[in-house]
Structure formats: C-alpha cells, structure tokens
Amino acid sequence: MADTNRTDEAKKAAPTGANGSGNGARTVLGVRIDPQEVKKKALIDLNAVKEPTKTEVYKSIFRVKHDETARSRTLGVLSNVFLHLHPAKVNRDAVRYNFTWGMGGISFYLFWVLTWTGVLLMFYYHPTKVQAFRDILYLEHDVPFGKLLRNMHRWAAHAMVLTVQLHMFRVFLTGSYKKPRQFNWSVGVILLVLTLLLSFTGYLLPDDQLGFWAVTVGTNMARATPMLGHEGPFGPQMGMTPFNDVRFALLGGSIVDANALLRAYIWHCIAIPGFAATFMIVHFWRVRKDGGISGPAPVMLEREIKPVRR
C-alpha cells in the first residue's frame, strides 16, 4: 500500500513543479528531469576540466597545492615518494653546478638508463652459446631501434664508469669523506667496485671475440690468486688445480664457455644490480642521515682545530 501512496504523490508533485517554474521540467517514466538542473551540473564538470587542480581526483593523487608558498614547495617534496630522499631545503650554494659537478646524480640517472635499456635487451637475448651472438645480430639488424638500444646500453655503461670515478674525485677534493661521512665513503667505494664488475660481466654477453678475450684475460688473473688459484703463490700447496680453484668457480668451468656465459648473465642482470641497488639505498639514506650534502661549507681555520678526543 505504501508504494501506491508514493506514486500518487509523485504524480501530483511533478506537474505542479513543472508548472511552477515554467522551465520545461518533465517526468519521464517516473523520473523528474529538469534541463536547468542538468545544465548546472554539467557546468560543474566542465569547470573542473578548466581547473583540474581543484578536483577531488587531483587532490587525492597529489595532496598538495602547486603554488609558490614555502609550505606547498616543502610538502611537494616531502610527500612525494620519488622525491622524498631530498631534503625540503638545501644550502643555497649547493645547487650550483661547480660544487658537486652533478656526477653522483648523473651516475644514478645512468644506472636507471642502464636498467631500462637492459630490461629491454633481455627481451631479445638468450644466454646460450647457440643463440647469444645471433641475438645480437638480430638486435642490430631486425629489431626496431635494437641497434640504438644496444648502443645506448654500452655507451651509458662507459659513461657511468667515468662519472662514478669523477664523483669520487669530487668527493675527495671537497673532503666530503671526513667526519661524519666516513662510512658513506666506504659504501661509495663498494659501489665503484660493483659498477666496474657490472660493466665487466656485461662485456662477455655478446659472445664475440672482443668480450671472449677480454674476459679470458680478466679471469686468467684469477688463476694467480694466492692460495686460491692454481698458478698463484702457495696455490698448488693448497691443492688447487684448474678444476677446483677460484677461476673455476667464476667461470663454472676451466675455460670461458657456456657456463661462463650463463654465470656472467646472471651476475650481470640479477645479482650485481641487486647488490648495487641495496648499497645505493644505504648510500642515499646515509647522505641524508649524515647531514645532507657536505657543502660548500664555511671554511675552517687552522687555529680552530680542536684537540683529538680519545
């Protein structure tokens, strides 16, 4: 019975409303449609297109206003997951290129370039003796932009070895390894070694003469490891042969062959990037925890040296 009552009321109300405003509102299948209302609502959505920053969707994603107040600028950095490693403010002279040379940041950027180009290369590469070299030829001649991809991976790797060294050179010249940043310098040295190892393991992967002989020369040195290599001092006395020494462990065999290719591939694509990423997390974290970027700091005079505490 209640249903009947409501329908009756609606029937009564609809014509009254329509007549009262006189704007052509009608009832279709029991739903009241007022064109003015619909227009008003549509305008709200249209205005949102004009000013997207005021929509709930935008606010839910960015949460901070994008204006020039100090508060918004600070929150814009602090509440963004990709930027949160930055402090909100830095030393005004630290943003100048001449103090840092930008080499640490560029090294990190190159690591990203290498990760992305590397992942794309992995789609086309099989770490097997039969296919590795053919895959490179395929990349060079058939894959769209394959040659560009491979070139970029190689040149970014060369560039990264250079920028990491220059970064270390800058950190040394500015004395930035001194207290309280001693440990972070050591982490940086590990990262330098990992960079070189990443580049070295990648060298073998094309399975061409260049990589093969470079890795042969490189790993032959491992034969001479004292105690652990079969040609090293005290190696034979330790029972080392070509089939159980440290070089055998590196290559997965006594010669650079299929196992070495697979091992280089896994070190190159999984293990060392994993280590490097882990150490990078520590490195960046400690930059912040050790008081941010080291300078340019106010110079200290010789007479101001405090006696050492023991």
Place this chain on the structure above:
Amino acid sequence: MDWHQLWTIVSLPDNIPIVGMLFIIPFFTWYGLRQAFANDRLLERLEADKDLAKTHHRKAQPFQKGWAREVAVWPFLLRMEFLAAVIVTIILMVWSITLDAPLEEPANPSLTMNPSKAPWYFLGLQEMLVYFDPWIAGVLMPTLIIIGLIVIPYIDENPLGNGYYTYKQRRFAIWTFIFGFIILWCSMIVIGTLIRGPGWMWFWPGMTWDHNRLIFEINRDLHEIVGITSQPWIGIFGGVVVGGFVTVAGYACHRIIVATEFTRKILDRMSLLQYAILQGLLIIMLALPVKIAARLLFRIKYVWVTPWFNV
C-alpha cells in the same frame, strides 16, 4: 708518422671514453683546484684578519645580508636535476645514434686476438702485468686499491677541508690522491689503450702496429746482474733489496709526513695503527713507479726470486 694508425686507434668506438678522459680528467682537476685556490685566498685573508673571520660568511661564493642561507629544493635543485637528466639523455642519444657499439666475430677460443685487451677501465691493471706477476697485478693490487680507498676516511686525521675545496690545508692528501688517481690509474689506462699494440708492445702514438715486430731485449733478474747464482742466496738477496726499498721509501714518506709544522700536528693526532696503515699503503703505491722504472730503464724483471713467488 702513421696518421692512419693513430686515427684507427683513437676513433675506435670503445676508445671514446679514454680519448674523452684525456680532456675530462684535466678539465675537472683544473675546475676543482681553481675553486680550491679561491678558498685558499679567502683562508689567507681570514687568517690575517681575526675580526673579518668573525663576521665573514666564510665562503668564496658571494653572500649579502638578507639572502636566505637555504633555498627550496623544489624548484631550485629539482630543476637542475631535471636539466642534467635531459642533457645526459641528449648526449647519450646523439652518441648512440652516431657511434655503434663494437661487435667482433663470434667468440673463437682457437683464434687469439692480438692484442687481446681487457675492458678499458681494467687496462691499468693489465698494464701492470708487464711489471708484476699476475698475483700482484691482478689480485693483490686491486684488493689493496679497494682497501686503500675504503680506509682513506679512517686514516686521514686532518679535520680541515671538510666540505669545501682547499689545496693549502690538504696538500699531502690531495697530492697522494692525484698521484694515485691521475698518475697511476688514469695514465696507465691511457697507456694500455693508446700505446700498447700487438704483443702488448710499446708503440708510440703514430707508430704502425706491426704484427711482425720483434723486440730483442733481455730482461734480467736483479740477482743475475749482481752475480748471485744459487738459492738460498738469491732469495735472501732479494729479501734484503725489498727490505731496503721498504726502509728507504718508508723513511722518505715519513719525511713528507713530518715536513711542516702543520703535518706534524696531524701526525700527533694519528694513532700508531693509522700511521702504520698509511705507511704501508704509501710504500706499496711507491713500489709501482719504482718497479716500472726498473723494468723500463734497466730491464730488470724480478728483484726478489724465491721458489714460491717472485716480485
């Protein structure tokens, strides 16, 4: 003068970083030292004028009253980072479009490449193979380089120059690093890349890489020159020579460490262990150029021959 040969080596795509290094390393050395000297001039002014030292903002960079000491990361730092990323991307794009990554023939264990070279950043180590046995050049030295770099902050007891460029306050540290990084590491890479040709023979820039070249040189061990012919005297003699080198080099290093009043003050701050590690690393670092000179100038192969290892 074989210009074609020179061009072949220099224009090899894989050698671009080394050719670039010839310009980049001197540039950044100058760029860093220029700022160091600017700070040194400021330091001299502040040392001389105590009142100025109290009021000066103590940086070579200009600063005026009313300027904020810190700036917002967004936009002032992030726009620099973005710009750097864009520039690096453009450089990489141009580099990758214009130069192709090298690809030789398929790997062939029965066809040795001559010269067969390690990747360019290991050529310094490969060059050391000329002067030392592989266990020193390929294993001991790299390990010591890594350990030496890691311990730098723990043996450098000089509290000055923390976070700013300076030469005056850190002469010893800067010379040591430049000696190790530029003179030993970088120049050995350059030699290994540009100078060493077939058979790892020395070819001056512009000489033709002649695969049939033979060099008749007799490398002797030091004990042969002296005329000692039998063990254990050979081993004892070599040990004495190496011990003599360690003593002389250690004494020379010590003289440098106590050269000025300031360096003596720093030495006082160091523990015995710190001093011992510093001396050990310096002596081994000095052994490198000494052995290079002995080999290149006097054709001496080993100075210390024992039944187990040779140095």
